[in-house]
Amino acid sequence: MSSGGAMEGQSVEELLAKAERDEAEKLQRITVHKELELEFDLGNLLASDRNPPTGLRRAGPTPEAELQALARDNTQLLINQLWQLPTERVEEALVARLPEPTTRLPREKPVPRPRPLTRWQQFARLKGIRPKKKTNLVWDEVSGQWRRRWGYQRARDDTKEWLIEVPGGADPSEDQFAKRIQAKKERVAKNELNRLRNLARAHKMQLPSAAGMHPTGHQSKEELGRAMQVAKVSTASVGRFQERLPKEKAPRGSGKKRKFQPLFGDFAAEKKSQLELLRVMKSKKPQLDVTRATNKQMREEDQEEAAKRRKMSQKGKRKGGRQGPGGKRKGVPPSQGGKRKAGLGSKMNSGPLPLGGKRKGGQHHGGKRRK
Amino acid sequence: MLIKGGNANSMVTQVLKDVYALKKPYGVLYKKKNITRPFEDQTSLEFFSKKSDCSLFMFGSHNKKRPNNLVIGRMYDYHVLDMIELGIEKFVSLKDIKNSKCPEGTKPMLIFAGDDFDVTEDYRRLKSLLIDFFRGPTVPNIRLAGLEYVLHFTALNGKIYFRSYKLLLKKSGCRTPRIELEEMGPSLDLVLRRTHLASDDLYKLSMKMPKALKPKKKKNVSHDTFGTTYGRIHMQKQDLSKLQTRKMKGLKKRPAERITEDQEKKSKRIKKN
Numbered sequence: 001m002s003s004g005g006a007m008e009g010q011s012v013e014e015l016l017a018k019a020e021r022d023e024a025e026k027l028q029r030i031t032v033h034k035e036l037e038l039e040f041d042l043g044n045l046l047a048s049d050r051n052p053p054t055g056l057r058r059a060g061p062t063p064e065a066e067l068q069a070l071a072r073d074n075t076q077l078l079i080n081q082l083w084q085l086p087t088e089r090v091e092e093a094l095v096a097r098l099p100e101p102t103t104r105l106p107r108e109k110p111v112p113r114p115r116p117l118t119r120w121q122q123f124a125r126l127k128g129i130r131p132k133k134k135t136n137l138v139w140d141e142v143s144g145q146w147r148r149r150w151g152y153q154r155a156r157d158d159t160k161e162w163l164i165e166v167p168g169g170a171d172p173s174e175d176q177f178a179k180r181i182q183a184k185k186e187r188v189a190k191n192e193l194n195r196l197r198n199l200a201r202a203h204k205m206q207l208p209s210a211a212g213m214h215p216t217g218h219q220s221k222e223e224l225g226r227a228m229q230v231a232k233v234s235t236a237s238v239g240r241f242q243e244r245l246p247k248e249k250a251p252r253g254s255g256k257k258r259k260f261q262p263l264f265g266d267f268a269a270e271k272k273s274q275l276e277l278l279r280v281m282k283s284k285k286p287q288l289d290v291t292r293a294t295n296k297q298m299r300e301e302d303q304e305e306a307a308k309r310r311k312m313s314q315k316g317k318r319k320g321g322r323q324g325p326g327g328k329r330k331g332v333p334p335s336q337g338g339k340r341k342a343g344l345g346s347k348m349n350s351g352p353l354p355l356g357g358k359r360k361g362g363q364h365h366g367g368k369r370r371k
Numbered sequence: 372m373l374i375k376g377g378n379a380n381s382m383v384t385q386v387l388k389d390v391y392a393l394k395k396p397y398g399v400l401y402k403k404k405n406i407t408r409p410f411e412d413q414t415s416l417e418f419f420s421k422k423s424d425c426s427l428f429m430f431g432s433h434n435k436k437r438p439n440n441l442v443i444g445r446m447y448d449y450h451v452l453d454m455i456e457l458g459i460e461k462f463v464s465l466k467d468i469k470n471s472k473c474p475e476g477t478k479p480m481l482i483f484a485g486d487d488f489d490v491t492e493d494y495r496r497l498k499s500l501l502i503d504f505f506r507g508p509t510v511p512n513i514r515l516a517g518l519e520y521v522l523h524f525t526a527l528n529g530k531i532y533f534r535s536y537k538l539l540l541k542k543s544g545c546r547t548p549r550i551e552l553e554e555m556g557p558s559l560d561l562v563l564r565r566t567h568l569a570s571d572d573l574y575k576l577s578m579k580m581p582k583a584l585k586p587k588k589k590k591n592v593s594h595d596t597f598g599t600t601y602g603r604i605h606m607q608k609q610d611l612s613k614l615q616t617r618k619m620k621g622l623k624k625r626p627a628e629r630i631t632e633d634q635e636k637k638s639k640r641i642k643k644n
Contacts, residue, residue, distance in 0.1 A: 019605055043509065044481065045478060046482075047480075048482075048483045048488065048498075051485050053527050067525060067534055068552055071482065071484075071521065072552045074482045074523070075480065075521050076550045078480055079518070079547065079548070079550055083547040087515065095512045101509060105502065105503050106499075106574065107447065107577050107578070108426040108446070109447075111579055111580075168598075221429065248426060276517045
């Protein structure tokens, strides 16, 4: 018995040894010997080999074959690691679940800043209210089943009741169902408004101007003032002909904002403007802005004409219109001829633009100074 | 984004086209030449990145002083973070290697070989930049049969050899297949030229992770230098009289003995009082 046992033991040992040898052979095909272990980052499918590339140094100018061999070894090790990950079957394909990438890489965009708390969150924090854990489903007596607490087909939906008693003090001909539906619509609208306001606060966006303009009865003095200003300006003439109340003061700070150039931007432009300024200051002859001069001239002429007309009409009324419109025509040329320069006479045809280029033109000497 | 400089020659354009092919559909290749110098003036690059919303870029140019130049870089918040200039010494294009290619959009495997990649700061940044550039989108799962190609970077004698191989999975005795490689894609021999690395604090700022993404630290668990994990358990105060010990039947008190003990205890108490 013992000898038989020994023989059996031997054959078992032999079998075991053979199995081990087979395993080793199989593994040999996929094992790679490296002095230093590679570092793996499987989330990025990355492997780093720290071994000094001694084999390659001997290779010479075209180390293609050696590079390929090195790459094959490294890839084999990486694949070995990847095949050890937990796998699952998704639509007939074997899929491995990758871990998180461990290499820290710099971000593309800065970290988003924390959102400001919503109004409810601020209030809850102030009062110390903590969220109560509630169940999702509630027993509904009416339908005899478990229904959601809120949402589609909720448990106690007061708009879906088929019978509503008219409450004691209400008008009997009032539609209670419509009243409930209306109340729900108002609640939904209010909720949406609050949500948008919270969002706008989070993104610091400009709230559209109609946000504070609806009369709620709880508006502060500033809000009312703002609403009034906006209402004044929202006419076809942008508020130019809106009269003010007898003791109302003009609003301050509602003028145009002045825009300034950035402190250091375009150096070339700054240099140019500074040199131009110096040149103008140094020049003996005064500069003449033809556009402004002509506009001023035209305005003065119009004013004089209007004054003349008024005088004529008054005189005419008193003296029975003796001079009449003829006086007007005579009056116009001589009074303006003295003030007009020869160069400006051409303003009717060509306008101030072609003349604008030559500021120191000989036609204007001692002309109108720029104020 | 892949941009051509004012004097890009055919080799550099071909390199950009190949990299674009590797990085489809996440890249944008600009067809026109742009006369800018990344190392002198970064405003045009920042403008491009803002317009196309790309933070990684590659700029190719060629002149007598720097032949076959490739500038690879990345941005943080639309400002240039790192820029590294590489010179292309040898280039074999995708179409010169007559092999079958892998489908576009596959996530490549990246392998860095050579100890140079950890020695100098320049090489370390280059490694991080190459990882950032060539890794695909981060995915939670990957189909094992879909691992098709591998990009291999070797740093040797001051040169960086960039090779790409297609993967062939062969049968081996066990579950993990044996790998055979076939050269597929562009192969480049690169030399490191100038670098423009971000200052330390800008780099730190760009590496900042929001609190939600930081790995959660497990409380009461600590690690030793040797790798042993130590844990701390907090227990409530135990009532040792109610402790469950091993029961040995032989030592169990028999009922007669228990009665006598009780009587003794009672008499002791009476005596004390």
